Amino acid sequence: DATYETILVETRGGVGIVTLNRPKALNALNATLIRELGEALEAFEGDDAVGAVVITGSEKAFAAGADITEMATKSFTDVYLADLGGAWSRLLACRKPRVAAVSGYALGGGAELAQMCDLVIASETAKFGQPEITLGIIPGFGGTQRLTRAVGKAKAMDLILTGRMMDAQEAERSGLVSRVVPGEKLLEEALAAAEKIAGFSRAAVLAAKEAVEVAHETGLSEGVRFEKRAFQSLFATEDQKEGMAAFVEKRKPAFRNR
Numbered sequence: 001d002a003t004y005e006t007i008l009v010e011t012r013g014g015v016g017i018v019t020l021n022r023p024k025a026l027n028a029l030n031a032t033l034i035r036e037l038g039e040a041l042e043a044f045e046g047d048d049a050v051g052a053v054v055i056t057g058s059e060k061a062f063a064a065g066a067d068i069t070e071m072a073t074k075s076f077t078d079v080y081l082a083d084l085g086g087a088w089s090r091l092l093a094c095r096k097p098r099v100a101a102v103s104g105y106a107l108g109g110g111a112e113l114a115q116m117c118d119l120v121i122a123s124e125t126a127k128f129g130q131p132e133i134t135l136g137i138i139p140g141f142g143g144t145q146r147l148t149r150a151v152g153k154a155k156a157m158d159l160i161l162t163g164r165m166m167d168a169q170e171a172e173r174s175g176l177v178s179r180v181v182p183g184e185k186l187l188e189e190a191l192a193a194a195e196k197i198a199g200f201s202r203a204a205v206l207a208a209k210e211a212v213e214v215a216h217e218t219g220l221s222e223g224v225r226f227e228k229r230a231f232q233s234l235f236a237t238e239d240q241k242e243g244m245a246a247f248v249e250k251r252k253p254a255f256r257n258r
């Protein structure tokens with residue numbers, strides 16, 4: 001297995017798990033971490049045994065943002081050429097669903113990483129925010145776009161312009177978070193959700209994720225057209241036959257990714 005400097009990686013059942021591991025910097029996202037996260041996700045993408053991925057941090061911090069010490073002295077040319085934001089493309093290219101398990105701080109780039117996940121499960125202690133404005137910058141890993149799509153303009157403006165944090169309850173009410181669970185149940189719930197997803201027909205899971213993503217990027221009639229074709233195409237899979245036969249025969253389906 002690959003060894004990494006800033007993350008821990010394991011596979012449990014059908015689930016790949018990445019734990020951000022820079023405890024002294026509250027998992028601040030430096031260039032190495034972003035690169036390693038991309039590599040780990042790419043490896044899971046290529047591993048047929050993995051059906052879904054959980055990304056988590058520590059109890060105190062999911063991630064407290066992009067690494068400020070790394071950015072502090074950078075010039076425009078430095079950040080333009082480094083294209084830190086672009087470094088996320090490998091993670092984003094991973095088609096298997098990502099579940100963020102968030103405890104503690106998810107700030108700046110940390111909140112944006114959660115926004116790049118498909119499900120966000122938060123512990124009661126989670127705190128989300130885009131404090132970039134307090135540093136003289138703005139979100140740079142997609143926050144002005146993904147947060148606004150997730151929570152709407154009014155809430156996004158409030159968070160991005162004031163830099164304040166919101167707690168897990170507010171984040172769930174606002175639509176950023178899928179579920180809030182007690183801290184001691186966080187990983188268990190995230191793993192259970194990921195394991196459940198991993199047990200379904202892979203083609204159906206990827207198609208479902210892709211179709212929901214289309215809702216973010218296109219208009220309604222185009223999105224519905226996309227969905228219709230994806231829905232129809234799943235009738236070409238053996239898994240559709242199996243899933244429906246199992247229902248009729250009142251037994252559990254055994255999906256084989258055929």
Ligand code: CAA
Pocket residue numbers: 024025026028029064065066067068069105107108109110112131132135138139140141143
């Ligand atoms: N980058 C680098 N180091 C960080 C960091 C970050 N984003 N966040 C925390 N750390 C470091 C601290 O510097 C500190 O290191 P030392 O022990 O060496 O001093 C260590 O982590 C522990 O942090 P604190 O002592 O500050 O812990 P705290 O409990 O008092 O406060 C906190 C926690 C409120 C999260 C505070 O650390 C904080 O405000 N962090 C910065 C949050 C932030 O501004 N994030 C946005 C970054 S910019 C960005 O993300 C841009 C983008 O969109 C691309």
